[in-house]
Amino acid sequence: MRRGTNDDGGVSRRNYLTGGAAALSLSMAGCMGSIGGDGGESGGSDSDGGSGSGGLLLRDGSVVSVDPDIGVLERADVYVEDGEIVEVAEGIDADGATVVDASESVVAPGFVNTHLHTWQAGVRGIAGDWTFTDYLEIMLGEVSSHYEPDDAYLGNLFGAAEQLNAGTTTILDWFHIANSPDHSDRAIDGLEDAGIRAVFTHGPPGDDGAKWWEASTEPHPDDIERLHDERFPVADDRITLAMGIRGPDYATEEVVEEDITRAREMGIPASMHIGSLGGGGVYTLEELGLLGDDLNYVHANRLADEEFALIGDSGGSVSTTPEVELQMGMGTPVLGKAADAGAVPSVGVDIVSNVSGDMFTQTRMAVGVQRGIDNRPVVERGEQTTEVSIDPHRALEIATIEGARALGLEDRVGSITPGKRADLVVIDGGDVNTLPVNNPVETVAFQAGVGNVDTVVVDGEVVKRDGSLTNDILAEERDAFEASAERVLSESGLAE
Ligand SMILES: [Zn+2]
Numbered sequence: 001m002r003r004g005t006n007d008d009g010g011v012s013r014r015n016y017l018t019g020g021a022a023a024l025s026l027s028m029a030g031c032m033g034s035i036g037g038d039g040g041e042s043g044g045s046d047s048d049g050g051s052g053s054g055g056l057l058l059r060d061g062s063v064v065s066v067d068p069d070i071g072v073l074e075r076a077d078v079y080v081e082d083g084e085i086v087e088v089a090e091g092i093d094a095d096g097a098t099v100v101d102a103s104e105s106v107v108a109p110g111f112v113n114t115h116l117h118t119w120q121a122g123v124r125g126i127a128g129d130w131t132f133t134d135y136l137e138i139m140l141g142e143v144s145s146h147y148e149p150d151d152a153y154l155g156n157l158f159g160a161a162e163q164l165n166a167g168t169t170t171i172l173d174w175f176h177i178a179n180s181p182d183h184s185d186r187a188i189d190g191l192e193d194a195g196i197r198a199v200f201t202h203g204p205p206g207d208d209g210a211k212w213w214e215a216s217t218e219p220h221p222d223d224i225e226r227l228h229d230e231r232f233p234v235a236d237d238r239i240t241l242a243m244g245i246r247g248p249d250y251a252t253e254e255v256v257e258e259d260i261t262r263a264r265e266m267g268i269p270a271s272m273h274i275g276s277l278g279g280g281g282v283y284t285l286e287e288l289g290l291l292g293d294d295l296n297y298v299h300a301n302r303l304a305d306e307e308f309a310l311i312g313d314s315g316g317s318v319s320t321t322p323e324v325e326l327q328m329g330m331g332t333p334v335l336g337k338a339a340d341a342g343a344v345p346s347v348g349v350d351i352v353s354n355v356s357g358d359m360f361t362q363t364r365m366a367v368g369v370q371r372g373i374d375n376r377p378v379v380e381r382g383e384q385t386t387e388v389s390i391d392p393h394r395a396l397e398i399a400t401i402e403g404a405r406a407l408g409l410e411d412r413v414g415s416i417t418p419g420k421r422a423d424l425v426v427i428d429g430g431d432v433n434t435l436p437v438n439n440p441v442e443t444v445a446f447q448a449g450v451g452n453v454d455t456v457v458v459d460g461e462v463v464k465r466d467g468s469l470t471n472d473i474l475a476e477e478r479d480a481f482e483a484s485a486e487r488v489l490s491e492s493g494l495a496e
Contacts, residue, residue: 054094054095054096054097054098055079055081055082055086055094055097055098056079056097056098056100056457056460056462057077057079057080057092057094057098057100058078058079058426058455059077059100059103060077060102060103061075061076061077061078061105061106061426062074062105062106062429062440063076063106063108063416064106064108064109064416064441065415065417066109066400066416067416070088070416073088073090075103077089077091077092079092080422080424082460083421083422083459083461084420084460085416085417085420085422086418088417100465102455104429104430105426105430106434106437106440106443106444106448107416107424107425108424108444109169109414109415109424110167110413110424110425110457111167111168111169111170111359111400111425112169112170112171112399112400112401112402112404112407112413112414113168113349114346114348114406115172115298115321115348115349115350116163116171116172116350117174117175117176117351118163118173118190119155119159119175119177119187120139120155120351120353121155121158121162122481122484122485122488123139123143123485123489124352124353124485126353126494127139127351127353128327128354130354131328132277132328135328135354136213138494139351139353140176140206140212142209142492143489143494144179144207145206145207145208146487146488147177147179147183147206147488149182149185149186150186150480150484151487152183152184152187153186153187153190153193154190154477154480154481155187155481156186156187156188156189156190156191157191157193157194157473157474157481158477158481159352159357160191160195160198161194161469162352162357163349163357164195164456164458164464165450166358166360166450167358167360167425167453168196168359169424169425169456169457169458170198170199170423171196171197171199172199172242172271172348173191173200174201174271174298175187175203176203176204176205176206177206178221178223179205179207181223184200184223185231188200188227188239192238193471194471195461195471196458197238197239197409197413199239199240199409200227200240201241201271202223202224202227202241202242202243203243213246215250216250216255217251217252217254217255218251218255219255219259220243220245220259220262224241224266225262225266228266235267236412238458238459241266242263242268242270242271242407243266243268243271244270244271244272245259245260245263246259246273247274247281248274248282248285249275249276249278253284256284256290257290260295264294268294269408270295271295271296271297271319272295273298274298274299275299275300275302275303275307276299276301276302276325276330276331277330279303279304279307281303281307282297282308282311283310291311291313292314292315292316293316294408295316295317296317296319296406297316298319298321299319299320299321299331300318300320300334300337300338301325301330301332303334303337308343309341309342311338311343312342312343316343316344317344317345317346317405317406317407318334318338318343318344318346318406319347319406320333320334320338320345320346320347320366321350321362322335322366322369323349323356323362323365324349324350324354326369332369333365333366333370335347335367335369335370336374336389336390344406346405346407347359347362347398347403348362349362358449359399360450362399363395363396363398363399364395364446366395366398367390367398370389371389371390374389392442392445395445395446396441396444396445399445402414421460422457422458422460423457424455424456425453425456425457426454426455427443427452427453428452428453428454428467429443433447434447434452451467453467
């Protein structure tokens with residue numbers, strides 16, 4: 001079993017209820033992320049927004065570590081050097097470090113979003129009333145064919161920036177507009193320029209929906225071997241490679257077997273959409289002898305309980321994307337089924353063409369739907385609910401360390417643990433919707449939103465400070481991004 005624990009680290013309520021709230025000051029100013037490179041100077045910090053040669057110190061925050069050995073610390077420092085978390089303790093003496101004052105804030109691990117088609121940032125908000133079959137027909141049958149390599153770059157740059165702005169430091173980027181090698185290279189450039197941690201999941205081209213997505217007889221494009229050998233020769237870089245396979249719902253058994261075999265020959269994980277049109281796909285994988293802990297299953301709404309058991313027993317992970325699944329009618333989100341079966345449970349956004357892009361929303365929807373499912377029998381009997389499932393700390397684990405586990409990155413990120421890479425988020429506890437911080441776990445899991453994300457650190461680099469992204473490239477590319485989106489929509493016949 002690879003499930004995490006419900007352990008909250010042994011921290012008592014008393015521990016974080018003493019003293020913290022009194023020190024908070026009310027900051028009514030909004031801190032919605034803006035695009036610009038000048039956010040590092042103002043307010044509450046004696047830093048310049050960079051990590052500097054002397055390391056980076058997040059000082060005096062309420063630290064929600066998601067590490068069971070560290071737990072929740074009411075007031076502590078997090079010290080980072082060379083991109084690595086070195087120490088988590090009170091009163092760290094770090095002369096020469098760049099200091100971020102976190103005394104009114106909660107410091108947490110960055111969120112891990114395990115399913116995102118990042119390229120769709122350019123077609124944001126066009127699909128709000130589409131069904132899932134509309135999406136397959138219009139997005140994968142039309143829009144995706146109009147993306148040029150630079151559109152892929154801009155979509156991934158801005159889509160990744162949106163994630164960072166919302167406190168998400170790692171994404172699985174499921175790239176299904178691999179229309180040419182240039183498309184893939186530019187998409188990876190976009191992730192690199194954004195400064196995010198990512199598993200670039202190379203999928204099929206978007207140039208012919210029927211050919212690639214309807215009982216496809218086309219094996220995965222050969223370009224993935226080039227990417228593996230030439231673009232990703234080092235396995236532990238900030239951006240790594242996975243294979244986005246069609247899987248049994250969209251390709252023939254021969255193709256499924258060939259694709260998974262090739263991914264395993266390269267030693268990379270494979271991710272597939274499954275169970276949102278119907279069940280049975282996992283039985284196919286079982287019959288072919290292909291189940292394994294290197295497979296990631298996305299949506300999984302209509303799988304049978306026995307299929308979840310097969311995923312769990314084989315050590316697979318499940319990405320539930322509740323907002324899109326509910327909005328588009330794929331079925332009921334499966335967070336509880338996945339966890340109960342022993343699969344690694346994780347949460348993703350999927351597509352901002354249809355739904356919101358932040359993990360606060362997705363995690364709360366996943367938990368809320370699950371509590372509703374769990375409470376339904378009691379409600380239907382006319383009785384009163386006596387307990388609720390998935391506590392806030394567990395919700396936070398699912399959005400962080402379980403997501404990291406789903407991507408095979410749990411030894412590197414997903415918790416504030418010395419020795420791990422420094423992917424951190426600082427949530428402002430002095431805003432009108434977060435004050436007072438009576439319980440920092442609940443502040444992050446159930447209270448805060450994108451507007452409270454003050455500072456974001458990826459691999460030790462400060463990518464957001466004082467509520468603004470620090471990346472100058474965004475301002476430089478903004479006009480090109482809007483022009484790209486306009487052209488793609490126009491050529492797709494979707495412009496107003
Ligand atoms: Zn998807």
